[in-house]
Structures are given as structure tokens and as C-alpha cells.
Amino acid sequence: MTRPISRHLAGAGAVLVAGALVLTGCGGSGFADEPAAQDDAAADSLTSSDDPLSILIGSSGDAETDAVTEAVAAWSEESGVDAEVQVASDLPQQLSQGFAAGSPPDLFYLAPEAIAGYADNGSLQAYGDLLANKDDFYPSLVENFTVDDTFYCAPKDFSTLGLVINTQLWEDAGLTDADVPTTWDELSDVAKTLTTDDQVGLSFGAEYQRVGTFMAQAGGGLVVDGAPAADSAGSVEGLEYVQSHLEDGTFAYAADLGAGWGGEALGKGLAAMVIEGNWVTGALTNDFPDIEYTVAELPAGPAGPGTLQFTNCWGMAADSPNQEAALSLVEHLTSAEQQLAFSEAFGPMPSSQSAAADWTSANPDLTAFLDGAAYAQFPPNWAGTTDVITDLNSQLESLRSGDVATILGTAQSNLEAIAE
Amino acid sequence: MSLLATPRDAGYRSGPDRARNGAGRGIRRGEAAAGWLFMLPVLVILGVFLLVPVLMALWVSFSDWSGRGSPLSSGVGFVGLDNYAAVTTGGGLAERDFGIALRNNTWYVLLVVPLQTALALFLAVLVNRAVLRGRGVFRTAFYFPSVTSSVAITVLWLFLFSTSGVVNTVLARVGIAGPNWFNDPSGVLHNLLGALGLRTGPDALTQHGFLGVTWWDWLAGPSVAMSAFVLMAIFTTSGTFMLLFVAGLQNIAPEVEEAAMVDGAGAWQRFWRITLPQLKPTLFTVLTLGLIGCWQVFDQIYTGTQGGPGKTTLTPAYLSYQSAFLSQDWGQGAAIAFILFVIIVLLTILQRWILRERPDVPRRARRGGPNPHPNPDRTTEADR
Numbered sequence: 195m196t197r198p199i200s201r202h203l204a205g206a207g208a209v210l211v212a213g214a215l216v217l218t219g220c221g222g223s224g225f226a227d228e229p230a231a232q233d234d235a236a237a238d239s240l241t242s243s244d245d246p247l248s249i250l251i252g253s254s255g256d257a258e259t260d261a262v263t264e265a266v267a268a269w270s271e272e273s274g275v276d277a278e279v280q281v282a283s284d285l286p287q288q289l290s291q292g293f294a295a296g297s298p299p300d301l302f303y304l305a306p307e308a309i310a311g312y313a314d315n316g317s318l319q320a321y322g323d324l325l326a327n328k329d330d331f332y333p334s335l336v337e338n339f340t341v342d343d344t345f346y347c348a349p350k351d352f353s354t355l356g357l358v359i360n361t362q363l364w365e366d367a368g369l370t371d372a373d374v375p376t377t378w379d380e381l382s383d384v385a386k387t388l389t390t391d392d393q394v395g396l397s398f399g400a401e402y403q404r405v406g407t408f409m410a411q412a413g414g415g416l417v418v419d420g421a422p423a424a425d426s427a428g429s430v431e432g433l434e435y436v437q438s439h440l441e442d443g444t445f446a447y448a449a450d451l452g453a454g455w456g457g458e459a460l461g462k463g464l465a466a467m468v469i470e471g472n473w474v475t476g477a478l479t480n481d482f483p484d485i486e487y488t489v490a491e492l493p494a495g496p497a498g499p500g501t502l503q504f505t506n507c508w509g510m511a512a513d514s515p516n517q518e519a520a521l522s523l524v525e526h527l528t529s530a531e532q533q534l535a536f537s538e539a540f541g542p543m544p545s546s547q548s549a550a551a552d553w554t555s556a557n558p559d560l561t562a563f564l565d566g567a568a569y570a571q572f573p574p575n576w577a578g579t580t581d582v583i584t585d586l587n588s589q590l591e592s593l594r595s596g597d598v599a600t601i602l603g604t605a606q607s608n609l610e611a612i613a614e
Numbered sequence: 615m616s617l618l619a620t621p622r623d624a625g626y627r628s629g630p631d632r633a634r635n636g637a638g639r640g641i642r643r644g645e646a647a648a649g650w651l652f653m654l655p656v657l658v659i660l661g662v663f664l665l666v667p668v669l670m671a672l673w674v675s676f677s678d679w680s681g682r683g684s685p686l687s688s689g690v691g692f693v694g695l696d697n698y699a700a701v702t703t704g705g706g707l708a709e710r711d712f713g714i715a716l717r718n719n720t721w722y723v724l725l726v727v728p729l730q731t732a733l734a735l736f737l738a739v740l741v742n743r744a745v746l747r748g749r750g751v752f753r754t755a756f757y758f759p760s761v762t763s764s765v766a767i768t769v770l771w772l773f774l775f776s777t778s779g780v781v782n783t784v785l786a787r788v789g790i791a792g793p794n795w796f797n798d799p800s801g802v803l804h805n806l807l808g809a810l811g812l813r814t815g816p817d818a819l820t821q822h823g824f825l826g827v828t829w830w831d832w833l834a835g836p837s838v839a840m841s842a843f844v845l846m847a848i849f850t851t852s853g854t855f856m857l858l859f860v861a862g863l864q865n866i867a868p869e870v871e872e873a874a875m876v877d878g879a880g881a882w883q884r885f886w887r888i889t890l891p892q893l894k895p896t897l898f899t900v901l902t903l904g905l906i907g908c909w910q911v912f913d914q915i916y917t918g919t920q921g922g923p924g925k926t927t928l929t930p931a932y933l934s935y936q937s938a939f940l941s942q943d944w945g946q947g948a949a950i951a952f953i954l955f956v957i958i959v960l961l962t963i964l965q966r967w968i969l970r971e972r973p974d975v976p977r978r979a980r981r982g983g984p985n986p987h988p989n990p991d992r993t994t995e996a997d998r
Contacts, residue, residue, distance in 0.1 A: 287939045293682045311942035315680030400797075400923075449797035449923075452777030581707050581941055588924040591799055608707050 304509030411495025713825025799924025801834025
């Protein structure tokens with residue numbers, strides 16, 4: 195008889211408890227606080243306080259962690275502001291949590307595809323125009339981090355894609371330095387020469403981030419001059435070129451060779467050439483120290499040379515209590531001298547033009563990567579781009595048997611839906 | 615207060631007496647408060663970690679919260695069913711992704727739930743036989759995958775099913791060229807149809823669809839990559855469910871079986887007509903847990919494939935995470951989670967209805983029989 199009553203009581207109690215929790219537990223911790231409104235005009239009113247800085251990075255390994263920690267510690271000693279570097283295990287998730295809780299890290303690695311989402315909800319502090327070394331960055335990198343005509347954050351470094359060649363397999367096939375391909379036709383020829391029963395001529399990952407170079411070389415791309423161009427004639431021509439060689443077996447996706455990525459395919463001798471970026475040098479040294487390789491610029495297509503660039507920036511949180519110190523730290527971390535030290539420690543190229551000469555003399559074998567900076571394309575940084583590229587990649591995996599026009603048509607309509 | 619009561623008082627107060635006196639008076643009046651006090655820790659923990667987050671997520675699914683600051687702050691607006699509409703009728707990428715995720719997970723459930731239940735039952739019957747030597751060893755061995763972390767098993771699976779991995783090596787030994795498991799986005803059914811010469815579907819199927827996915831693509835079957843996950847789920851969860859079935863089997867009185875033997879029933883008949891009907895409550899538990907677990911599959915995808923290849927291992931649970939944390943579409947992510955919740959509840963109700971006790975079954979007598987196992991169906995009927 196008493197059961198229904200006690201049930202009602204339990205229900206009421208649970209609601210009461212929950213309500214009390216919402217009111218007490220959550221009210222005090224800034225849950226109900228309105229995020230401070232930030233607009234572009236307020237960019238020169240950075241916050242300032244004595245609070246220590248927290249820096250969240252997505253590290254590629256100990257080398258990168260140590261280098262960043264060391265650089266931040268040096269700045270800390272000089273400026274007297276405490277700063278702590280944390281390595282994220284899942285950067286996007288940890289950032290999102292920080293923004294939602296109102297306690298984000300002051301500075302963090304930020305990828306171009308994530309910038310629009312965070313900029314739209316006001317999580318980011320735009321500080322690009324306040325940088326003393328603003329004019330030293332490559333223009334294409336600045337453009338990569340510009341949303342709605344606001345230069346948000348300083349590019350921390352960058353990489354481009356090049357043609358990485360296994361020297362041994364190259365010579366075994368009777369090829370010389372003079373045979374390094376500079377056009378699509380030459381690429382087709384050497385790929386055919388290099389293809390044997392055990393290896394393919396050229397390999398790369400089944401993704402826009404590699405295949406897109408061919409679209410760029412034919413004058414296409416996902417976005418050209420600010421407008422979606424996924425189904426332009428150039429894009430179609432680029433993909434059809436790739437498709438024809440996937441069919442004749444002189445090109446192959448790394449996954450189809452049983453390799454996780456291009457570098458592994460090259461290291462295992464499954465492919466004589468791969469399309470990879472600066473990171474390949476460190477990976478080959480670690481995993482395949484015996485492999486000898488040379489790096490060349492990607493061959494030019496019918497519309498000239500083309501490659502893709504990849505970069506991250508130092509994002510600054512709008513909720514950071516000590517943005518002035520953070521700005522000073524970014525200037526330190528992106529100085530030519532510091533970027534050269536980073537480059538030596540873990541690979542990517544300095545985003546400062548003034549560091550180019552020093553970098554070239556320190557890395558004479560890798561200049562092809564830096565030369566690519568002059569004409570590199572980059573994926574759009576619109577909100578929702580990640581989904582579009584993921585969708586495109588899912589179709590590129592079956593490019594060999596797929597229909598190029600359909601694949602690019604889908605990408606085009608997806609891009610138009612998010613175009614700004 | 616009740617400490618002062620005499621034992622005689624406490625012992626002889628009867629139910630109706632209490633009801634007449636009401637809650638406020640009598641020697642038991644302190645008990646309700648004490649009861650609440652003892653329940654408080656659980657209520658607080660459940661409230662803070664379960665009820666409040668669920669309610670907040672429900673609110674987020676109806677709001678335009680952008681991921682910054684509190685979802686309860688005044689700047690966050692109510693947008694009604696917009697988020698639900700975007701993933702179900704939006705016509706864009708969000709709808710198609712949700713359709714693909716549902717397609718993938720439906721095939722996963724259709725394969726994993728029956729197969730893991732059958733395998734678990736088979737293993738349980740095997741290790742339950744009194745004549746089997748070293749039963750303990752087998753039980754431990756079968757249960758072992760269940761206690762191993764799913765992340766560890768996923769990594770193991772990635773190695774086993776890599777292009778040049780153990781599975782393909784073994785297949786090569788017997789003359790089969792193994793597929794490129796985790797990189798093969800082609801649907802198993804499509805491949806079978808392709809082998810029969812049917813490579814493109816009829817217009818009736820390819821021109822129309824549901825949730826942005828054509829019927830032909832709905833019928834693709836699980837991709838080769840998803841099949842590897844199906845095998846993994848069966849491998850890891852069968853042990854857990856075997857344990858439930860073993861418990862159920864040990865609750866079955868041997869007399870019934872002996873009676874059936876006397877009546878001349880063979881082993882096969884005894885299993886289908888004696889053992890299985892008595893395992894119905896356990897079967898319900900196993901199917902429900904299996905169904906829920908399968909619709910929530912996340913960690914394998916997160917550590918293994920992140921939805922690839924070709925989005926064929928994308929599941930609603932992973933899509934929800936991806937929309938919220940990676941694409942900053944928090945409302946859509948929460949909406950997907952609640953649609954998934956509704957799907958699970960509906961399917962559980964459906965399954966409960968299918969497995970209900972049918973009143974016209976002549977063997978009613980066994981209700982009074984020696985079956986101490988709690989029967990969920992019976993409880994409902996009593997409540998009604």
C-alpha cells in the first residue's frame with residue numbers, strides 16, 4: 195500500500211536533489227556566467243594579470259614536447275611569468291571541454307579546419323594584427339588563419355608535400371638525377387619504369403590531403419579564389435589522371451599496399467616514390483634508418499606546379515586572463531631563431547620568411563619542401579570543412595572504381611552548403 | 615527516537631496501524647528521514663553524474679549552444695526541433711552522415727546480436743556438461759576476452775586483420791586471397807551480388823532512399839571493415855553472456871530433464887523444448903544487453919578506424935562525438951544521442967513483446983515449477 199507513495203516521494207526527492215544541484219553546485223562555478231563578449235574592435239584591449247599561462251599542445255613525440263617546454267621555460271625565466279606546457283592526448287576534445295567550462299588553456303595548437311568553429315562561438319582571441327613580427331609570415335599562411343578578414347593567430351610552422359624518392363630503387367631501375375619528373379608525362383614514365391611485381395612506382399594516402407596535389411596541378415582544388423571549385427575542369431582532370439594510373443597499377447594507395455601511410459610504403463620498399471611532407475624525414479630516420487631518399491618538388495601539371503601546405507597556429511583563448519603575456523610568448527615562439535630551433539628538433543619548416551635562408555643552408559636536401567611554399571594550396575578554413583573533406587576522402591578510397599564526376603559533384607554541393 | 619521504543623511495540627505494530635497513524639506520528643516516524651539520509655549519497659551521485667548531465671544534454675539538443683560557456687547561460691537560445699531536423703530531414707551532409715551511421719550500426723546489430731547470443735548459449739551448454747573435464751579452464755578461457763580492455767583488443771584486431779596480418783596469412787595458406795580488411799569499404803552483400811553479376815542496383819533502389827542514403831546503399835551490408843568489428847564483438851562479448859547462460863542453466867532443475875528423458879525425448883528435443891524455454895528470462899537479459907551494447911558501439915571505432923574506410927564503420931555514437939567535439943555542432947551531437955536512445959528503447963520494447971509469455975501456451979504449469987530465476991515478463995504482468 196505504501197509503495198506508490200514512496201515512489202512519488204522518491205521521484206520528488208530526485209527532482210529536488212537535482213534541482214538543488216543545478217542551483218548550488220553549478221551556479222557558483224561560472225556556469226551561469228555570460229561569456230564576455232569579444233569583437234574585433236576590442237582586439238587591442240588584451241587582458242592582463244599575474245596569472246600563470248597554460249599551454250596545451252598536441253605533440254608528435256618527446257622531441258617536440260621537450261623543445262616546446264624548453265622554449266617556454268626560457269621565455270618564462272626572461273619575462274617572469276610562470277608558464278606550463280601540457281601535452282593533450284586528444285586536442286580537439288580537451289579544447290572543447292576547456293571552452294565549455296570557461297577555463298581553456300591560454301595558448302594552444304590550433305588547426306586551420308577548427309578555427310572557424312571556435313571563432314564563430316567567440317572562443318578565440320584574434321591577435322594576429324598585434325604581432326610585432328606579423329609581416330614576416332608567409333602570406334599564404336596568414337591567409338590560412340584569416341577568418342572574416344580577421345587574422346586570428348600566428349602560424350607556428352608549416353609543411354608542404356613533395357615527391358620523396360627511394361634512391362636505391364631509383365638507381366636499380368637505371369634512372370639518374372636527370373630523370374626526376376617535372377611534368378605529369380615524365381611522372382607517368384618513371385612510375386611505369388619503377389613498377390615491378392614487388393613495388394609500385396608512386397604511392398600516397400587515399401585522401402584529399404595527398405590526391406589534392408594533382409587537382410591543384412591541373413588548376414583545380416576544393417576552393418580557388420575563395421569560391422568552391424571541386425567540380426571545376428582542373429579538379430576533374432587531376433582526379434582522372436590519378437584514376438588512370440591507379441587502374442594501370444603504376445600508382446597505388448598506401449593502404450592497398452598494406453602500409454599505414456606513404457612513409458611506411460617507402461620504407462618497406464613497397465613503393466619507389468611517395469607524396470609526403472616534411473614529417474617523413476623524422477619518421478624514416480626513426481623507423482627505417484637504412485633507407486636513402488631524395489626529395490624533389492612535385493611535378494607540374496597542365497596548369498603549373500601545385501602542392502598542399504599544412505600548418506597549425508598558436509590559438510589564444512578569449513577567456514584567457516593574461517593575454518598580453520600570451521602574446522609576448524607567441525612572439526618569442528614564432529621568432530625566426532626559435533622556429534629554426536624547433537625545426538631542428540622535430541622537423542617542420544619555419545613560418546617566418548626571414549628564417550628561410552638559414553633553414554635552406556641547414557637542410558640543403560629538403561629545399562624542395564620550402565620551394566613549394568610559393569605555390570601551395572590549402573583546404574578552406576570554413577566551418578564544416580572537416581566534414582566535407584572526410585566525406586570526400588571516404589569516396590576517394592574507391593576512386594579506382596568510382597566515377598570522378600560524381601565524387602567531385604558531391605564534394606562541390608557539400609562545399610557550396612558551407613561556403614562563406 | 616525509535617531506539618527508545620520497546621521491542622514489543624516495534625514487533626507488534628502492524629501495517630494498517632501505521633497507515634492510520636500517518637507518517638508523522640508513531641514510533642517509526644524517524645525511519646523515513648533515516649531512510650532518506652542513507653539514500654542521500656546514491657541520490658547525490660546519481661543526480662550529479664547521471665540525471666543532471668542527461669537533462670543538460672537534452673536541453674542542448676533543443677538549443678543553439680555553440681560550445682562556449684554554460685549551455686544554461688542566457689545567450690543560448692531555444693531552437694525547438696531544428697537540430698533533430700538537421701540530422702533527419704536536412705537534406706545535407708549531416709542527414710546523410712546520420713543515415714550512413716544508422717545503416718552501418720543496423721547491420722552490426724543484425725549480425726552481432728544473434729550470433730553472439732547463439733555462440734554464448736552454445737559455449738554455456740558445452741561448459742555446463744558435468745562430464746567435461748577441466749570445465750574451469752574452459753570457462754576462464756572463454757571469459758578471458760571479456761575482461762580484457764576493448765582498446766587492447768581493438769589494437770590486437772588491427773594487427774591480426776592488417777593486409778599482411780595473421781588472418782590473411784592463414785587464408786593465403788589455404789589458397790584464399792584475404793581482403794584488405796580495415797581498408798576495404800565495400801559492402802559484403804554488394805560483393806556477393808557483384809559476384810553474381812549484379813553490380814548496379816535497379817533504379818527503384820538507387821533513385822530513392824531514406825536519410826540521404828539510397829535503398830541500394832542501405833542494402834550494401836556491413837563493409838568488410840565492419841565485418842572485422844562484428845567478429846571482434848562476437849569474440850569479446852560471447853564470454854560474458856556465456857556466464858549468464860551458465861547461471862541460467864544451473865538454475866534448471868535436473869528432474870524436468872530426467873522426466874523428459876523418461877518420456878523418450880532425444881537430446882535435441884530436450885534442448886529445444888525443455889532447456890531453452892526455461893532459459894527465456896536469461897535470453898531476454900542477454901538479448902537486451904547485447905542490443906544496447908551494439909547500438910552504443912564507440913570505443914572500437916574511436917581507437918580503430920574513426921569511421922573509415924569510406925565512413926562504413928561510422929556509428930551513431932561515434933557520429934555524435936564527432937559532430938559535437940570535432941565539428942562544434944553540439945546541438946546535433948546531442949540530438950543524435952537522443953535519437954539513438956529512442957531507437958534503443960523502442961527496440962527493447964519490441965523485443966520484450968516478441969519474447970512475452972503467451973497465455974495460450976499449454977505448458978502453463980511450469981510457472982509454478984522450480985524456476986527461482988527472476989522473470990521480467992512476469993513482473994510486468996503482476997504490476998499491471
